[in-house]
Amino acid sequence: MDMWRARVAAVLKGGNAEKLATHTADGIRIEPLYQQIEGARADRASLAPWTVLQRVDHTDEMKANAQALEDLENGAGGLAIVLKGADVARVLQGVALHAIHTRLEGGEVLAKAFADYVGKQPIDPARLSVSFGLNDAGPVNDLLSQGFKGPFLEADGRAFHGQGASEAQELACVLSQIVGALRKLDHLSPDTAVGATLVANQDMFLNLAKFRTIRLLWARVLVTSGLPHSRLRVHGETSWRMMAKLDPHKNILRATAAVFGAGLGGTDTFTVLPFSITQGLPNAFARRMARNTQLILLEESHLWRVADPASGSGYVEHLTRELCERAWAIFQGIEKTGKLPEFDSKNKSSDPVIGTNSHQLHTEFEAAVESFP
Numbered sequence: 001m002d003m004w005r006a007r008v009a010a011v012l013k014g015g016n017a018e019k020l021a022t023h024t025a026d027g028i029r030i031e032p033l034y035q036q037i038e039g040a041r042a043d044r045a046s047l048a049p050w051t052v053l054q055r056v057d058h059t060d061e062m063k064a065n066a067q068a069l070e071d072l073e074n075g076a077g078g079l080a081i082v083l084k085g086a087d088v089a090r091v092l093q094g095v096a097l098h099a100i101h102t103r104l105e106g107g108e109v110l111a112k113a114f115a116d117y118v119g120k121q122p123i124d125p126a127r128l129s130v131s132f133g134l135n136d137a138g139p140v141n142d143l144l145s146q147g148f149k150g151p152f153l154e155a156d157g158r159a160f161h162g163q164g165a166s167e168a169q170e171l172a173c174v175l176s177q178i179v180g181a182l183r184k185l186d187h188l189s190p191d192t193a194v195g196a197t198l199v200a201n202q203d204m205f206l207n208l209a210k211f212r213t214i215r216l217l218w219a220r221v222l223v224t225s226g227l228p229h230s231r232l233r234v235h236g237e238t239s240w241r242m243m244a245k246l247d248p249h250k251n252i253l254r255a256t257a258a259v260f261g262a263g264l265g266g267t268d269t270f271t272v273l274p275f276s277i278t279q280g281l282p283n284a285f286a287r288r289m290a291r292n293t294q295l296i297l298l299e300e301s302h303l304w305r306v307a308d309p310a311s312g313s314g315y316v317e318h319l320t321r322e323l324c325e326r327a328w329a330i331f332q333g334i335e336k337t338g339k340l341p342e343f344d345s346k347n348k349s350s351d352p353v354i355g356t357n358s359h360q361l362h363t364e365f366e367a368a369v370e371s372f373p
Contacts, residue, residue: 004033024206025166025347028322034314039321041308042212044266049304051077051101051269052294053235058281058370059083061090067287069094074288075295078102078129080271084109088117097121101129101269103235108139115139115146125149131195131233131269137184150188151195151233153181160340161199162241164347167210168323170199172330173340175217179331182225190222195233198267200258201242207258208310209319211236211265216324217331236262236270241347243278247361248368251275255293263294263303264310270294280369 008020020032054071056079058064068079068091078101083091088110097118104110111132118125125147132143133154140152155177157170165173174196181194196214200207211234218232238258243251252275262270272290274282282290297303310316330341 008032024319025344026168026323026326028319028326030315031318034318036312037314037317038312039317040216041311042215042266042320043307044268047305047307049298050263050267050294052291052298053078053080053101053103053269053271054287054291055079055271055273056081056083056091061087064091065093065095067284068092070284071287071291072100075291076100078269080105081110081114082106086110086113088113092117098123098127101131103131103269103271104133106133108134108136111139111143115143115148119146131235137181140185140188144188150192152188152192153177153185153194154197155181155194156197158197158199158237158240160343161239164343164345165341166344166347167206168326168330169341169343171210171213171217171323171327172334174198174214175221175327175331176334178218179221179335182221182227189230190227191230191232195235197235197237198262199239199241200236200262200267200270201239202254202257204257204261205316205319207261208265209316209323211262211267212308212310212316212320213323213327215266216320217327220324220328233268234266236267238271238273240273240278243273243275245278246364248275248279249365252289252293255290256297259294259297260303263297266308274368276368279367281371283368283370286368 022030024030052075054068054076056064056068058067064083064086071079072095079095080103081091082105084106104114111134118128126149128148130148131154132150132152134140134152135154137153143152155174157174160170160173178194178196182190185193198210198214214234215232219229222229238255242254255272255275259270259272272293274286274290276282276286334340
């Protein structure tokens with residue numbers, strides 16, 4: 001460290017080394033150099049690859065079905081269905097539900113429609129891997145009686161992130177939802193009651209620390225509440241906030257950094273938003289790039305083969321520890337007052353830079369979409 005300081009002083013020619021330090025949106029100080037730090041392990045529940053999910057969002061149900069089958073045939077391990085009032089039987093025609101993970105993002109309407117569809121199929125609901133994504137516990141008992149095993153409620157950080165929440169604020173809001181879900185479904189095991197969704201942006205190391213942090217916060221909640229240890233199903237999705245509309249192909253790079261951080265941080269499932277999603281309904285090429293961004297990191301880079309690769313890294317351990325403490329403090333404030341923190345609206349549009357605010361194309365490429373919004 002002393003040798004490093006001497007070299008820095010020589011390079012700066014007497015300048016203040018303080019200018020090398022930066023700060024996150026939460027005010028966490030980032031030093032230019034770290035030594036090894038021992039921290040709490042944030043292992044995944046099992047040493048297995050995270051599951052590649054692909055959005056099912058085409059408003060034409062037959063086209064949505066064709067896209068879903070193509071995604072599953074070409075590497076996706078599950079589907080994130082975001083169509084609220086869709087005919088589930090048409091959308092899922094030919095889909096082997098027992099062989100994939102299904103994530104429902106259409107609230108109670110979609111959850112009931114999915115359950116009705118499964119009830120008419122020769123499928124044991126207990127063998128399915130399904131995240132129901134519910135906000136309310138109303139349908140849970142019916143789903144349990146049918147044999148589904150959850151998780152049923154979802155603590156979702158995407159809305160908070162979209163409003164400008166920082167990393168610690170997003171974690172705190174998700175944690176507050178988790179605790180609320182555990183209170184509503186206190187007769188169920190924690191992992192059956194609730195799952196968590198976090199956003200991943202282009203800041204790879206902050207993503208890594210954030211996904212590690214949610215597992216440590218989950219463990220703290222279980223210990224504080226006297227609940228038995230159980231796994232938390234964590235889902236990640238690339239940030240809408242970071243997606244540029246101009247020169248959108250650079251969104252592929254942003255998504256790669258996002259998946260890299262979330263994958264190393266221990267996400268269980270992940271959805272990459274196609275790079276052209278801000279321009280309209282993504283076409284087959286954009287969807288293929290979304291799949292392959294994850295598949296290359298899984299199958300060629302083998303990111304999943306180490307349970308907690310950042311353990312002991314001074315930089316990441318520092319970020320994780322600071323995010324834990326700040327998120328916990330914000331969470332306690334939410335519990336005490338019943339009010340969410342104030343989000344910085346400037347964060348909502350501050351992410352995309354290269355290709356949007358700098359180095360713009362003289363002529364934009366043709367949009368990789370099927371239809372414009």
